[in-house]
Amino acid sequence: MTADGIADIQPPRQLFDTLLVLDFGSQRLRDLKIYSELRPCTQDISKLDFRPKGVILSGGPYSVYDSGAPHVPAVFDLDIPVLGICYGLQEIAWQHNQQNVLAGEKREYGHAKIAFERKGPNPSRVNDLFQDVADEIDVWMSHGDKLSQLPESFSTIAKTSNAPFAGIAHDSKPFYGIQFHPEVSHTSQGTKILENFAVRICKAGQDWNMEDFKGKEISRIRALVGTKGQVIGAVSGGVDSTVAAKLMHEAIGDRFHAVLVDNGLLRQDEVQTVHQTLTKYLGINLTVIDASKKFLADLKGVSEPEQKRKIIGKDFIEVFQETADEMKAAVAGSPTSGKIEWLLQGTLYPDVIESIAFRGPSQTIKTHHNVGGLPADMDLELIEPLRELFKDEVRILGATLGIPPELVWRHPFPGPGIAIRILGEVTPPQVEIVRKADHIFIEEIIRAGLYRDISQAFAALLPVKAVGVMGDKRVHEQVIALRAVETTDFMTADWYPFDGHFLKKVSSRIVNEVNGVCRVVYDTMSGTSSVGGRGVYEAGDQRNVKQSEINEAERYKEEDERSIANKLAREEKAKKHGNDPSKGAKIDAELQQEEEEFLKKKGAK
Numbered sequence: 001m002t003a004d005g006i007a008d009i010q011p012p013r014q015l016f017d018t019l020l021v022l023d024f025g026s027q028r029l030r031d032l033k034i035y036s037e038l039r040p041c042t043q044d045i046s047k048l049d050f051r052p053k054g055v056i057l058s059g060g061p062y063s064v065y066d067s068g069a070p071h072v073p074a075v076f077d078l079d080i081p082v083l084g085i086c087y088g089l090q091e092i093a094w095q096h097n098q099q100n101v102l103a104g105e106k107r108e109y110g111h112a113k114i115a116f117e118r119k120g121p122n123p124s125r126v127n128d129l130f131q132d133v134a135d136e137i138d139v140w141m142s143h144g145d146k147l148s149q150l151p152e153s154f155s156t157i158a159k160t161s162n163a164p165f166a167g168i169a170h171d172s173k174p175f176y177g178i179q180f181h182p183e184v185s186h187t188s189q190g191t192k193i194l195e196n197f198a199v200r201i202c203k204a205g206q207d208w209n210m211e212d213f214k215g216k217e218i219s220r221i222r223a224l225v226g227t228k229g230q231v232i233g234a235v236s237g238g239v240d241s242t243v244a245a246k247l248m249h250e251a252i253g254d255r256f257h258a259v260l261v262d263n264g265l266l267r268q269d270e271v272q273t274v275h276q277t278l279t280k281y282l283g284i285n286l287t288v289i290d291a292s293k294k295f296l297a298d299l300k301g302v303s304e305p306e307q308k309r310k311i312i313g314k315d316f317i318e319v320f321q322e323t324a325d326e327m328k329a330a331v332a333g334s335p336t337s338g339k340i341e342w343l344l345q346g347t348l349y350p351d352v353i354e355s356i357a358f359r360g361p362s363q364t365i366k367t368h369h370n371v372g373g374l375p376a377d378m379d380l381e382l383i384e385p386l387r388e389l390f391k392d393e394v395r396i397l398g399a400t401l402g403i404p405p406e407l408v409w410r411h412p413f414p415g416p417g418i419a420i421r422i423l424g425e426v427t428p429p430q431v432e433i434v435r436k437a438d439h440i441f442i443e444e445i446i447r448a449g450l451y452r453d454i455s456q457a458f459a460a461l462l463p464v465k466a467v468g469v470m471g472d473k474r475v476h477e478q479v480i481a482l483r484a485v486e487t488t489d490f491m492t493a494d495w496y497p498f499d500g501h502f503l504k505k506v507s508s509r510i511v512n513e514v515n516g517v518c519r520v521v522y523d524t525m526s527g528t529s530s531v532g533g534r535g536v537y538e539a540g541d542q543r544n545v546k547q548s549e550i551n552e553a554e555r556y557k558e559e560d561e562r563s564i565a566n567k568l569a570r571e572e573k574a575k576k577h578g579n580d581p582s583k584g585a586k587i588d589a590e591l592q593q594e595e596e597e598f599l600k601k602k603g604a605k
Contacts, residue, residue, distance in 0.1 A: 011388070012035055012208075012213070012216075012388050013035065013037050013049075013050045014049070014050050015216065016034075016035040016205075016207060016208050017034065017035065017053050017204040017205045017207065018035050018036060018037055018050060018052050018053065018204075019034060019035075019036040019037075019052055019053055019054050019055070019056060019198055019202060019204060020036070020037060020039065020048070020052035020054070020055045020056070021036055021037065021038040021039070021055075021056045021058055022038075022039055022040075022041045022043060022055060022056070022057050022058065022072055022075065022088075030208070030390055030393065031191060031194075031488075032191070032194065032195050032198055032199070032206060033206040033207065033208045033209060034198050034199070034204045034205075034206055034208055035208040036056075037388070038058075038349075041057075041070040041072060042070065043072075045072070045074040045075060045078065046074065051080075052078075052080060053080065053081075053198075053202040053203065053204040054080050054081040054082065054083070054174075054197065054198065054201065054202035054204065055075050055078065055080060055081070055082045055083070056082075056083045056084075056085065056088070056197075057072065057075070057082065057083070057084040057085065057087070057088025057091055057092070058085050058086070058087070058088060059085050059086030059087050059088065059142065059181060062087060063090075063101075063145050064087065064090045064091055064094040064101050064145070065094070065098065065101055065102075065145075071091065071094070071095070072091065073095055076095060076175070080174070080202070081174035081175070081176075081197065081201045081202045082174065082175045082176070083129075083176045083177070083178070083197045084175075084176070084177035084178070085177075085178055085180075085181060085182070085183070086142065086178075086179060086180070086181060088177065089147070089167075089168065089177030089178055089179050090145055090146075090147065090177075092151070092168070092175060092177045093147050093151045093154075093165075093168070093177065096151040096152060096153075096154075097151060097152070099148065099149070100147055100148060100149055100150075100151050101145055101146070101147060101148065102145065102146070102148040110140070110141065110142075111138055111139070111140065111141075111186065112138070112139055112140075112141045112160050112161075112162075112180065113136060113137075113138060113139075113160065113161070114136065114137060114138075114139045114158050114159070114160050114166055114167070114180060115135065115136045115158065115159055115160075116130045116133065116135055116136070116137075116157060116158050116167065117156055117157055117158065117159065117167075118130070118135075118157070127157070128196060128200050128201050129157065129167075129169065129176050129178075129193060129196050129197060129201065130157065130158075130167075130193065130196065131196050131200060132192060132196075133189050133192055133193060133196075134188075134189065137187070137188045137189050138186070138187070138188045139160075139180035139181070139182075139186075139187045139188070139190070140180060140181045140184045140186035140187045141160070141163075141179065141180050141181070142181060146162070146163045146165070146179065147163070147164075147165035147168070149165075150165055150168065151168065153170055153171050153172065154168045154169060154170050154171065154175075155168065155169055155171055156168060157169050157176075158178065158179075158180075160179075163179050165179075166178065166179040166180065167179065174201055176197065176201075178193075182194050185488065185494075210393060210396040210397040210400050211400055213389075213393075213397065214247070214397060214400050214401065217247065217251075217385050218247065218250055218251045220385075221247070221248065221251040221252065221383065221385060222251050222252065224342070224383060225251070225252055225255070225341075225342055225383075226338070228255075228337050228338035229252075229255065229337075229338050229339070229341055229342060230252075230255045230256070230257065230331060230337055230338060230339065230340040230341070230342070231248055231252065231255065231256045231257070231340070231342040231343070231344050231383065232256075232257045232258075232259060232324050232327060232340050232342070232343055232344070232380070233245060233248065233256065233257070233258055233259070233343060233344025233345065233346075234258075234259050234260070234261060234316075234320060234344075234345075235258045235259065235260050235274065235278060235284075235286070236260070236266075236274070236413065236415070237260075237266075237267075237270055237273060237274035237277065237410075237413070238346075238410065238412055238413050239391075239394060239395060239398060239407065239408060239409075239410050239412065240346035240348055240386060240391075240394060240412070241346040242277070242278070242282075242398070242403065242407055243346070243386065243394050243395075243397055243398040243401065243403065243408075244344055244345070244346040244385055244386055245258050245278065245282070245284050245344070246282055246284070246398070246401045246402075246403055247385050247386075247397070247401060248344050248383075248385070249282065249283065249284050250401065254285055255337055256284070256285065256344070257285050257287065257327055257340070258278060258284050258285060258286045258287070259286075259287050259288075259289065259320060259323055259324075260274055260275070260278075260286060260287070260288045260289070261289050261291055261316060261319050261320060261323075262288060262289065262290045262291060262292050263291060263292060263295040263312065263315070263316065263417060264291075264292025264293070264295050264296045264428075264431065265292075265295065265296075265312070265416065265417030265418045265419050265426075265431060266413075266417055266418070267413060267418075267435065267438065267439070268435050268436065268438070268439040271288060274286075275288060277407060281404065282403070287323065287327075289319060289323055291315070291319045294315055294319070295311075295312060295315050296426065296427075296428060296431075298311050298315055299311055299312070299419060299425075299426040300425070300426075300427070301425060302425065302426065303423075303424050303425050303463075305420055308416060308419045308420060308426065309416050309420070312415075312416045312417075312419060313416075324340065324343075324380065327340055328340045340380070341380060341381060342380060342381050342382075342383045343380040343381070343382055343383065344383055344384075344385075345382055345383070345384050346384075346386055347384040347386060347387045348386055348387070348389055348390065348391060348394060349387065349388055349389055349390050350390060350391070352387060391412070392488060395408050395409065409451070409452055411442070411451075411454070411455070411456045411457060411458075412456055418431050418434050418435060418438075419431075421434050421438075421458060421459070421460040421461065422434055422460070422461045423460070423461065423462055423463040424461070424463040429516070430461060433461055433478065433480075433514055433515075433516050433517060434459055434460065434461050434480075436510075436513065436514045437459040437461075437480045437510045437514050437517065437520075438458055438459040440459075440506065440509045440510050440513060440514070441457060441458070441459050441482055441506055441510070442457060442458075444502070444505060444506045444509070445457055445484070448502060450496075450498075453486070453496070454484050454485070454486065454496050455485055455486055455487045455488075455493065456483075456484070456485055456487075456493075457482070457483065457484035457485075457496070458482075458483055458484075459480050459481070459482055459483075459510075460480070460481045460482075460483060461478060461479075461480060461481075462478070462479045462480070462481050462521075464478075464479055465477060465478055465479065466478075466479050466518055466519040467518075468511075468518030468519055470511070470518060475518050476518075477516055477517055477518035477519070478516050478517050478518070478519075479517070479518075479519045479520070479521060480510055480514070480517050480519070480520045480521070481520075481521050481522070481523055482503075482506065482520060482521070482522045482523065483495075483522075483523045484496040484498065493526065494526045495523065495524045495525065495526060498522070503522055506520070507520035
């Protein structure tokens with residue numbers, strides 16, 4: 001199936017200076033034009049097929065002294081620089097003496113002030129990590145354990161009010177440990193600290209770029225597929241699948257066949273937009289399959305997010321496989337092209353990270369729609385040209401491929417679509433509510449010139465109802481939650497600070513233009529991991545949904561009862577002042593009777 005010479009095709013880690021990140025739970029090092037690969041902390045160091053320039057031991061949710069906690073003693077025998085972050089710092093100390101780490105009396109989560117100490121037997125080398133960094137900076141902490149004492153042959157290079165050994169360095173070996181997280185945006189000068197380690201200490205070259213990657217990946221694809229092989233791939237209109245499709249088209253032209261499966265859960269006008277984009281502007285062969293009835297029928301009665309994902313994934317594979325079989329039969333016997341033997345998939349590096357499992361480093365967040373392989377009977381080999389890239393790198397690659405900016409910078413959209421932006425059962429009316437609300441939200445963001453400032457924005461439908469007044473009518477309708485975040489890596493994110501005028505305008509439009517919605521809320525929770533369009537609301541605790549509805553109904557009933565009581569009190573006060581019941585009082589009485597009847601019916605339900 002593969003072309004001759006395939007053994008000569010090397011992955012990026014064998015072509016670029018590479019830093020190895022062993023994952024105990026944290027993520028990412030790429031912003032410095034230095035290639036890095038994240039591997040699980042269970043990685044067998046002796047089986048690496050490359051020699052890293054340095055190793056980073058990332059943070060994680062465990063305690064080094066716990067039974068079964070991950071340890072990597074072999075790393076310290078590689079004779080290369082090591083930087084331990086959070087758990088990684090404690091791992092360094094624990095490897096030297098298991099008494100060096102203990103549970104802290106006071107945890108540190110969030111912002112902290114850290115002071116650096118520039119001293120030691122070998123000040124120049126010890127201080128290399130904080131070269132050109134201020135003596136005191138704001139950092140992001142997330143730990144409960146801390147060092148009880150300084151490991152032998154180490155110097156203290158940083159401290160906080162709660163952690164006297166927040167930074168350590170070996171006196172003669174290039175081993176460094178820091179308690180804080182330099183990789184997150186909340187740590188000022190964190191990028192400079194990582195640069196000092198990667199460039200100054202590890203001597204890594206800063207030669208990782210998308211222009212070189214594009215050329216090498218196109219060559220790799222051509223070698224894999226051969227001169228006649230054909231590739232089929234699913235597209236969604238998102239930046240990942242669009243860039244993957246364009247890259248494949250650049251490599252093999254019309255031997256690539258794109259398929260868009262309309263699952264009935266796409267954004268407004270998505271099918272028409274994707275068709276025009278891929279065929280007219282990018283010249284890609286595209287087949288559109290309308291399977292919306294099948295997907296919506298199979299989702300009927302399903303509320304649990306993970307079950308939704310599995311149903312959508314199963315249906316997608318069935319529909320896609322049927323389409324692939326038809327295409328295979330159609331191209332069979334072509335004198336100029338071979339069989340369809342390859343499947344293109346737009347897997348990104350965060351997808352791979354989220355699916356790693358060591359009792360789960362970064363603990364497995366969900367079943368991912370892009371990772372996990374193919375059914376054996378599909379008889380296709382997987383090709384994932386974007387597997388080593390983060391989202392921002394995919395955008396840069398898209399620009400180098402000539403994809404228009406409005407496509408390159410399009411916000412991500414989850415594979416399972418609107419289904420995971422509905423907390424509760426997925427029905428056509430609910431889908432339409434979310435679709436319309438989402439369209440209004442994005443439309444207003446674009447009009448305000450904020451689209452590029454925001455990494456992702458969307459609307460979600462909450463599993464509760466609220467009482468509102470629309471016109472002269474009291475209504476009991478649904479609640480839309482708006483979510484917008486800023487992020488660079490789509491692994492961690494912070495909510496976008498819209499001004500009140502903007503939110504007022506969006507809320508007003510949604511309530512007035514989307515039937516079935518009477519209230520709009522904005523989510524101001526900072527998020528992690530499940531950011532990138534993958535459905536921030538899917539993780540809502542479904543067990544509490546019913547209880548929330550009961551509590552809310554009781555709350556509204558109490559409000560209604562208070563309202564009636566206040567009305568009766570006002571009437572009684574009026575009588576005491578000699579006011580006979582007037583026409584207005586009679587109307588009030590009629591309204592009160594209607595209100596009581598409404599409450600009786602509501603209580604009966």
